[in-house]
Amino acid sequence: MGACGDCGSCNSAAVVAFPGSPAAPKTVAVIGPPNSGKTTLFNRLTGLRQKVANFPGVTVEQHTGIAQLPDGRSVQLIDLPGVYSLSPRSEDEQVAFDVLTGRRADTPKPEAVLLVLDSTNMARHLMLAAPILALGLPTLVILNMADDLHSRGGRVDLDKLSAELGAPVALISARRGEGVDQVFDFLAGAMTTPSPRQLPVLLDVPKCRQWAGHVGSQASYRAPAPPKWTRRLDAVFLHPVAGPLLFLGAVIAIFQTIFTVADPSKDAVDWLVQHSGNWVASVLPNGLFKSLLIDGVWTGVGSVVVFLPQVLLLFLFIGILEDSGYLARAALIADRTMAKVGLQGKSFIPLLSAYACAVPAIMSTRTIENKRDRIATILIAPFMTCSARLQVYTLVIAAFIPRRPLLGWLLSVRAAAMLGLYLLGFLAAVVTARLLKSSILKSGRTPFLLEMPSYRWPTLGSLGLRLIDRSKVFLRRAGTIILLVTVILWIMCNVPFSHGKPPEIADSLAGTIGRTIEPAIKPLGFNWKIGVGLITAVAARETIIATLGTIYGTDPESNKMGLQAALHRDLTPGGAVALLIFFAFAMQCISTIAVVRRETGGWKWPILQFTYMTVLAYVGALAAATLIR
Amino acid sequence: MQLSVNCDQPEPLPATLPVTLPVTLVDLRRGDAAILEGIDLPPDDARRLMELGFLPGTQITAGRSAPGGDPRVFQVDGSEIALRRETARRLTVHRKKTGRLERTPRA
Numbered sequence: 001m002g003a004c005g006d007c008g009s010c011n012s013a014a015v016v017a018f019p020g021s022p023a024a025p026k027t028v029a030v031i032g033p034p035n036s037g038k039t040t041l042f043n044r045l046t047g048l049r050q051k052v053a054n055f056p057g058v059t060v061e062q063h064t065g066i067a068q069l070p071d072g073r074s075v076q077l078i079d080l081p082g083v084y085s086l087s088p089r090s091e092d093e094q095v096a097f098d099v100l101t102g103r104r105a106d107t108p109k110p111e112a113v114l115l116v117l118d119s120t121n122m123a124r125h126l127m128l129a130a131p132i133l134a135l136g137l138p139t140l141v142i143l144n145m146a147d148d149l150h151s152r153g154g155r156v157d158l159d160k161l162s163a164e165l166g167a168p169v170a171l172i173s174a175r176r177g178e179g180v181d182q183v184f185d186f187l188a189g190a191m192t193t194p195s196p197r198q199l200p201v202l203l204d205v206p207k208c209r210q211w212a213g214h215v216g217s218q219a220s221y222r223a224p225a226p227p228k229w230t231r232r233l234d235a236v237f238l239h240p241v242a243g244p245l246l247f248l249g250a251v252i253a254i255f256q257t258i259f260t261v262a263d264p265s266k267d268a269v270d271w272l273v274q275h276s277g278n279w280v281a282s283v284l285p286n287g288l289f290k291s292l293l294i295d296g297v298w299t300g301v302g303s304v305v306v307f308l309p310q311v312l313l314l315f316l317f318i319g320i321l322e323d324s325g326y327l328a329r330a331a332l333i334a335d336r337t338m339a340k341v342g343l344q345g346k347s348f349i350p351l352l353s354a355y356a357c358a359v360p361a362i363m364s365t366r367t368i369e370n371k372r373d374r375i376a377t378i379l380i381a382p383f384m385t386c387s388a389r390l391q392v393y394t395l396v397i398a399a400f401i402p403r404r405p406l407l408g409w410l411l412s413v414r415a416a417a418m419l420g421l422y423l424l425g426f427l428a429a430v431v432t433a434r435l436l437k438s439s440i441l442k443s444g445r446t447p448f449l450l451e452m453p454s455y456r457w458p459t460l461g462s463l464g465l466r467l468i469d470r471s472k473v474f475l476r477r478a479g480t481i482i483l484l485v486t487v488i489l490w491i492m493c494n495v496p497f498s499h500g501k502p503p504e505i506a507d508s509l510a511g512t513i514g515r516t517i518e519p520a521i522k523p524l525g526f527n528w529k530i531g532v533g534l535i536t537a538v539a540a541r542e543t544i545i546a547t548l549g550t551i552y553g554t555d556p557e558s559n560k561m562g563l564q565a566a567l568h569r570d571l572t573p574g575g576a577v578a579l580l581i582f583f584a585f586a587m588q589c590i591s592t593i594a595v596v597r598r599e600t601g602g603w604k605w606p607i608l609q610f611t612y613m614t615v616l617a618y619v620g621a622l623a624a625a626t627l628i629r
Numbered sequence: 630m631q632l633s634v635n636c637d638q639p640e641p642l643p644a645t646l647p648v649t650l651p652v653t654l655v656d657l658r659r660g661d662a663a664i665l666e667g668i669d670l671p672p673d674d675a676r677r678l679m680e681l682g683f684l685p686g687t688q689i690t691a692g693r694s695a696p697g698g699d700p701r702v703f704q705v706d707g708s709e710i711a712l713r714r715e716t717a718r719r720l721t722v723h724r725k726k727t728g729r730l731e732r733t734p735r736a
Binding site for chain 1: 670673674676677678679680681682684685692693694695696697699700702704706707708709710711712713715716
């Protein structure tokens with residue numbers, strides 16, 4: 001409108017510009033059925049200004065973010081979980097329902113709604129429009145995936161649809177960014193409450209579907225042709241023989257890549273940390289402060305930061321699996337196996353994402369309607385090998401297992417050892433699930449329903465956004481929990497002073513504590529240094545690396561050795577296996593304990609889980625140390 | 630169109646009567662299409678299925694399945710939904726007017 005702003009007789013424009021800006025809403029909810037592209041749109045609108053909510057302590061159940069309007073004002077967006085209707089049956093739908101009706105104390109009641117629907121399946125998705133429009137909040141109906149609709153020969157008359165719904169309609173492609181300006185216009189514009197021509201009886205599903213079909217036909221909606229490529233790909237991925245083989249192949253390829261590609265990148269970061277440390281050391285005067293900074297912080301935090309490329313690679317693979325739509329097929333293939341332990345295919349997706357981190361995985365169990373299935377999934381999720389365990393495994397395996405091929409270029413001994421540890425965690429989860437589901441969490445079966453999304457190319461933008469998100473989380477952890485533990489540990493390694501000088505490491509406070517618990521861990525083949533590492537690892541698993549880095553860095557005997565070499569000197573092979581098994585089973589993660597408490601609403605489950613896992617870890621490690629001498 | 634939302638098992642018919650076995654989704658092979666008649670599940674579960682498009686009168690086509698035939702993907706109302714055998718068994722369908730299950734070309 002800027003171009004004809006001073007043209008008084010300009011009456012061709014459809015939108016009338018009011019003097020001054022119309023009032024923009026402060027809070028807007030983004031809602032839609034699962035897989036309609038809500039989060040893609042949310043990320044488009046908020047850019048990188050979103051809060052990383054997948055973290056306990058921030059205590060935000062939904063993603064919230066700030067959308068900056070072109071005129072400089074900002075709107076708070078709430079990304080709600082995907083729902084098919086507003087009659088809440090799962091935790092997920094309860095959250096969405098409570099936010100929309102202003103029943104949540106921690107979230108302001110939204111003043112407007114962005115309803116995101118999949119335009120390729122508009123007739124069915126419009127069913128959700130009925131209860132949303134009935135809320136009476138200003139609503140923009142967004143038909144997403146316009147690119148798919150057009151390329152598969154579908155079409156819709158937007159003006160007629162808008163008239164029928166009594167609300168503005170935008171046809172967009174959030175993935176490509178087409179039409180997103182219309183959403184910004186809505187956010188900036190005057191808000192009117194929707195006035196649909198008619199609404200069905202909301203509780204009557206067949207009536208709602210009839211209404212949606214009627215609205216679609218009034219808007220001359222033509223459904224697109226079935227997705228050709230999805231059918232072709234499913235012929236391969238859901239093939240009775242090729243499907244499971246491809247699934248297995250993909251998993252092995254991911255592990256192998258993490259090892260072969262991540263190693264050089266890790267070395268590069270390691271080199272960077274070492275040399276920057278040396279440079280800082282060379283400009284600082286000798287003394288306690290230099291020791292704290294170099295032996296404590298730099299070595300400690302640095303030994304964790306080197307794992308960033310590897311962790312990002314893992315998240316990249318999981319991101320590709322999720323975004324492409326393959327994960328739903330994997331859940332389908334896995335369902336029968338999950339049924340054998342009393343769980344369902346839906347538990348498979350949280351469990352798979354627990355391979356990255358148990359915290360978001362436990363939050364994603366909200367999609368499981370059956371309460372007992374949900375708690376069982378929460379209880380076994382921390383057994384899945386998360387990216388923090390990956391770091392500990394990598395360190396110990398690299399120190400003890402030679403770099404040799406096992407199956408030619410296909411699989412190395414190290415990758416096989418890693419794969420074995422992943423399997424171990426998975427088996428522990430499966431056995432635990434079986435135990436739980438046949439005892440305290442026995443339940444009737446709820447029907448397993450899983451929607452198969454069309455395959456889509458993962459976009460660089462959305463993958464990049466995930467990786468930036470994860471880097472932030474990773475570095476924040478390194479900069480807060482791990483830094484704090486490292487500094488406290490360094491102090492404990494350097495007190496009490498004797499004759500005005502720091503003590504021998506074994507006589508320091510840390511050493512004293514370590515030697516006090518040594519009798520308990522001696523049978524596992526661990527010395528007091530590992531013991532201190534185990535204590536600090538309760539904060540977060542990877543802290544043990546930083547701890548050992550600090551202890552070995554402070555100890556003049558091992559100061560010049562690398563962490564791997566020092567570890568190799570301190571542990572027998574049996575002790576190394578025991579350490580790996582201990583980490584495979586133990587629940588060493590404050591964030592996970594906190595999120596389990598929040599999601600299960602009390603201390604009962606997290607205490608049970610922590611005790612069970614710790615006992616299992618100790619017994620497993622003891623068995624390994626006794627058997628392997 | 631009668632929708633039976635019912636959690637009770639139907640009473641077994643006396644053996645002397647001529648028994649016509651009801652056709653359910655389980656009886657469809659890949660590529661078969663049929664019209665949904667009723668859902669014999671608790672109201673909440675039936676409702677969830679209906680929200681996903683499993684409404685009486687809707688055409689359902691059986692698609693691919695996980696190895697072993699369970700769960701199977703069904704094409705319904707423009708989307709593809711996977712159901713376990715135990716759920717599919719509760720969805721009764723009737724053949725289309727020809728009296729035979731109509732076959733749509735395989736993808």
